[in-house]
Amino acid sequence: MDLTLRGPALVDDTVLPDVLVRVEGERIASVTPLAPGAEPPRDTAGGRVERVERVEGTLLPGFVDIHCHGGGGSAFTDLRDAAAEATARHHHERGSTSVVASLVTMSPADLERGVAMLAELADDGLVDGIHLEGPWLAEARCGAHDPALLRDPSLAEVERLLHLARGHLRQVTLAPERTHGLDAVRWFTDAGVHAAVGHTTATFAQVEQALAAGADVATHLFNGMDPWHHREPGAVAAMLRAAARGAATVELIADGAHVSDDTMRTVLDLVGVDRVAFVSDAMAAAGVGDGRYVLGGLDVVVRDAVARLAHDPDGSSPGSIAGGTAHVPDVVARAVGAGVPLSSAARSGSATPARALGLQGRGVLTEGARADLVVVDASARVGRVMRAGRWLG
Numbered sequence: 040m041d042l043t044l045r046g047p048a049l050v051d052d053t054v055l056p057d058v059l060v061r062v063e064g065e066r067i068a069s070v071t072p073l074a075p076g077a078e079p080p081r082d083t084a085g086g087r088v089e090r091v092e093r094v095e096g097t098l099l100p101g102f103v104d105i106h107c108h109g110g111g112g113s114a115f116t117d118l119r120d121a122a123a124e125a126t127a128r129h130h131h132e133r134g135s136t137s138v139v140a141s142l143v144t145m146s147p148a149d150l151e152r153g154v155a156m157l158a159e160l161a162d163d164g165l166v167d168g169i170h171l172e173g174p175w176l177a178e179a180r181c182g183a184h185d186p187a188l189l190r191d192p193s194l195a196e197v198e199r200l201l202h203l204a205r206g207h208l209r210q211v212t213l214a215p216e217r218t219h220g221l222d223a224v225r226w227f228t229d230a231g232v233h234a235a236v237g238h239t240t241a242t243f244a245q246v247e248q249a250l251a252a253g254a255d256v257a258t259h260l261f262n263g264m265d266p267w268h269h270r271e272p273g274a275v276a277a278m279l280r281a282a283a284r285g286a287a288t289v290e291l292i293a294d295g296a297h298v299s300d301d302t303m304r305t306v307l308d309l310v311g312v313d314r315v316a317f318v319s320d321a322m323a324a325a326g327v328g329d330g331r332y333v334l335g336g337l338d339v340v341v342r343d344a345v346a347r348l349a350h351d352p353d354g355s356s357p358g359s360i361a362g363g364t365a366h367v368p369d370v371v372a373r374a375v376g377a378g379v380p381l382s383s384a385a386r387s388g389s390a391t392p393a394r395a396l397g398l399q400g401r402g403v404l405t406e407g408a409r410a411d412l413v414v415v416d417a418s419a420r421v422g423r424v425m426r427a428g429r430w431l432g
Contacts, residue, residue, distance in 0.1 A: 044412070045079070046094035049404055052382050054097060062410045065427040069406055094414050096422055099385045101136030101411030102367045103392040103402040105210065106170060106259065106290055106318035108141045108334065110325035110366065115140040116335050117323075118153050120160075127165045129326055132431050134368035134421040135319070136411035137393065137401045139209050140166040143335035144173030144184035147196060154203045161207035164427075167398055168209030171200070172258065175213040175223060176238035180263045183334055183348050183361035184238065192223035201230050208232050209396045212258040214239035215249035228253030233396055235290075238263040239274050246277035250286060256395060257282070257289040259320055260306065262297050262360065282310040288395040290318045291387075293374055294365040296345045300377040312383045316392035317370045322346055322362030334361050368413065368421045375419040384419065 041063050048058035050070060059071040059079055073079070079091055108114050111129030113122035123140065130138045140160065142153045150171070157169045173184050175192045192213065201208060210233040215221055224234040236249055237258025246254075257278035267275040281287035289310065293303040297320070307315055319325065323332045324341040331349075332339045338349040339361045348358025365373075367388045374384035393402030400408040410428040413421050424431045 042090040042092055043079070044094050044098060045073075045091050046096070046098055046414075048098035049100065049382055049385055052386060054382055058098065059091070060098060060404065060412070062425075062428050065410055067404065067406055067408050067410050070404060094423075096414040096416050097381070098404065099381075099413050099415055100389045100402050100404040100408070101413055101424070101426060102134050102371065102385075102388045103137040103167075103390075103398060104130060104135040104319050104321075104367045105139045105316060105392040105396050106141050106172070107135070107138050107321050108143065108172075108362055109323035110319075110321045110327075112323055112327045114323045114334070115153070115157060116143055116145075118149060118156060120156060123156060123160055124165055126323075127160065130319075130321070130366060131426050132424060133326065133366045134413045134424050135366055136413070136424065136426040137167045137398060139168045139170045139396065141170040141172050141320075144176065144181070144188045145335065146188055150174065151199060151203055154200050154208070158203060158205045158207045162205075167401070168396065169204055169207050170210045170212070171208070172212040173238065175211075175217055175220065176263075177214040177216065177240045179240050180214070180238045180265070182238060182263050182359045183337060183339070185336055191218040192220065192226075194222070194226060197223060197226045201232075209398075210235055210256060212237040214241060215252075215254065216241040216245050221248055221252050224249050224252040224254050236274055236278060240265055241274050241277075243272045243274075243277045246274045250277070250281050255281075255287045256316075257287060259292050259297065259318065260289040261302070262292065279306070279309060282314040285314065288314050288316050288391065290316050290392075292320045292363050293317055293370050294319075294363055295373060297360065297363065300373070303374060304377060304379065307379065307383065307387070312386045313391055313394075315387045316395050317367055317374070317384075317388040318392065319365055319367050319370065320363040321366060322364070324364045325366055337361070368415075368419075372415075372419040372421075381415075381419055
């Protein structure tokens with residue numbers, strides 16, 4: 040599809056009032072800010088630009104979700120091709136035009152099966168990579184991961200998963216304090232995979248060792264980590280310090296349930312939007328609602344849009360938070376409603392996560408990028424979605 044869109048648009052971190060965005064095929068051909076009252080430029084044949092479509096709202100780059108398990112009633116963790124495809128399309132239609140598919144802790148056989156399945160979806164362009172959250176996590180901070188399946192990383196398992204992923208593995212979440220945890224950071228980063236610190240009881244020093252070994256992401260900061268204590272700072276402080284120095288990116292599930300709006304604003308102020316990636320951590324209930332679900336073989340109850348394990352491993356009920364029920368566009372809109380400028384909130388939901396995992400041409404509204412666009416209203420709610428030059432829905 041070739042067309043030109045006209046309206047307010049986010050360009051270079053600023054919302055400009057009148058911009059022409061020309062789309063040719065799957066790519067953005069040009070982005071042209073217009074002076075007040077200016078008419079579109081003429082083409083080389085002397086006629087006006089064809090098919091100028093006025094947008095009702097503000098054009099933003101499509102959002103990028105680098106931590107997503109499910110949505111629309113299905114999940115990547117279901118280990119079924121149809122469910123995985125439906126999950127990806129569900130998030131695309133809601134404005135997350137790039138999605139990295141996340142798996143949870145599984146048995147070795149199921150994990151291999153899941154990676155092989157998602158590599159096929161990545162080949163087809165439905166997902167933009169694979170994220171393994173586990174199984175190399177700390178028992179004490181495992182959250183909604185089956186503690187019976189947690190294990191230490193081994194080179195044999197890592198090499199097998201890398202082989203099955205065929206270059207599509209983008210990120211792994213692990214606890215660096217586990218036996219061979221630091222080795223795993225090096226194994227993955229040497230293979231071009233981003234190592235993320237998460238679901239961990241690591242000390243400040245252990246996290247700094249992981250950073251020195253190549254780790255550069257914090258998986259859903261604060262969640263799955265020891266609270267920040269002023270005498271025993273741990274992973275939260277170490278990752279915030281690394282992000283403030285430009286050495287890491289921190290994920291935030293800024294949905295009001297995982298972290299408060301005040302915490303979200305504080306982290307943005309401390310490290311800046313270029314180092315805060317909004318993620319959904321969505322499970323199957325995203326876009327569906329309250330009810331009973333399964334995540335990684337564990338029973339989950341969603342009540343008032345908050346997902347929790349039906350029972351923690353020790354039998355206590357309700358259990359730990361078990362993923363999110365919002366989408367990245369919902370998180371962006373919530374941030375705007377909490378006082379974060381649209382340009383900043385949108386960047387944390389698009390350009391920053393794309394840069395964190397090396398997703399070139401995603402999350403940006405610039406010439407040569409894939410034509411992934413969303414149109415949002417005054418409350419930053421998504422109205423229309425374009426993915427690869429095609430309107431969805």
